[in-house]
Amino acid sequence: MKFLCASTELADASSRGFEIDGQKLFAVRRAGQVYVYVNRCPHRGVGLEWTPDQFLDPSNSLIQCATHGALFLIENGECVAGPCAGQSLKRIDCREDAQGLWISL
Template identity: 80%
Template sequence: MKFFCTGSELPDDSSRGGEIKGCKLFAVRRGGQVYVYLNRCPHRGVGLEWQPDQFLDPSNSLIQCATHGALFLIEDGECVAGPCAGQALTPIPCREDAQGIWVSL
């Protein structure tokens, strides 16, 4: 497992990008639960964020691709609107402990 960030660096209803071993990832916390995905839209293979660490739509309830506006469920990465509807983000196994958030690549 590789260290991603501390728990305090990812408050509830927020997102955070990062890179581990050349692999671009992002994490989202919702309802205290952390979800980590590969930072790659299934539509065009581009990064999702508008600006650094900005992966969520204005309501902070869905992940949004900055390029074509596709919307994804935070809980499982399923695309529910946009050009890649029916596809999904690639989930990255993660865990959280007292030190922070860890990912398995």
């Protein structure tokens, strides 16, 4: 397991980008649960964020690709709208404890 960040560094209904061992990732916290994905759109292979740490649509209810507007479910990374509909983001297993967030790479 690799340490990602302290729990307080990822507020509810927010997202944050990371680079661990040269791999670009991002985390989203929704309703207290944390989801971590590889920061790579399945359509073009580009990073998803609009600006640093901004991976969510304006309502903070979906992950949105800045390049072509594809929308992904936060809970499982499935693309529900856009050119990669039916494809999914690559999820990274994570856990949270008193020290913070940890991922399995």
